[in-house]
Amino acid sequence: MSVKLRMAGHLIRRLHQVSTHIFTQRMREAGFDLTPVQFAALESLRHNPGTDQAGLAQAVAKDRATIGAVVDRLEQKGLIARSVSQRDKRARVLALTEQGQNTIAAVLPVVEALQRDMLPGLSDAEYAQFIALASKAAEAAETLDTGAG
Amino acid sequence: MSVKLRMAGHLIRRLHQVSTHIFTQRMREAGFDLTPVQFAALESLRHNPGTDQAGLAQAVAKDRATIGAVVDRLEQKGLIARSVSQRDKRARVLALTEQGQNTIAAVLPVVEALQRDMLPGLSDAEYAQFIALASKAAEAAETLDTGAG
DNA sequence: AGAGAAAAGTAAGTAGACATATCAATTCTG
């Protein structure tokens, strides 16, 4: 067994790559042009309309600069609206447009359906276990303040 | 429980982020300037000197274009040597320089030591289980030809 | 041997990801 197959970091990078690949592929097949992060942003705004970019960044665990660029593209696609906040002129209030709402509604089942395929070769029990372990680790990391801020 | 916490893709992205963050941080603390992928490339070349860029790309599961850029930077840092292959003038033969060998030797224990911290909040048994499940999924994905080629 | 397919590397373009610095606005503190 090579070194890389023992390395948590390498395995995680590999899984990340696979999941991104599957996401992009299925999305294109379904006739949509959304990246994983763009989807995450839309999904987050669906539940929390009216947040600003910093809030969105925190919600999807990315930094402000990254989310700024993501928001630019989503705005250009007409999926979200960006406006200056009244109470804080620094902040940009975000919300889904009608087209954005339609898109997320249409796309959600596709995304739910592909989750399972991101971890091929695992039984249902193993899949559930993986999700449980990953959740536990991710939450612990969040507590340790490790990651994007 | 929010949607994103059920989503395999989101969890994997989050773990990827945490692992990259820890890697970069510890590396810098140890006085080195190596990214995860640069490390993976060096580690691969240590075991397989004389491969070309396409071979390296396959070994670390990235595409040729990405590895080309990574190799550029490693060459500039003086860690690897790149030369035109005699038997195939298209190919670039790669090998660690002496500095590259010293670097990977010095860095390996640091990297081994931080693997565990990439998955915080997991017991030793859970960590082992995660590695096993991730390996299984990654290998299955490889078989399905999903990912970079 | 010669034509066509395949492969190695590179270039250009897009997107994510983050650090750092900067600017403007807001909040905290003395």
Add this chain to the structure above:
DNA sequence: CAGAATTGATATGTCTACTTACTTTTCTCT
């Protein structure tokens, strides 16, 4: 209330990552 610290957003730079297109070289098959 004035100055300081903080925060929201953006700009810049670096690195990863992949696609598509292109050149050069090699391989294959007739």
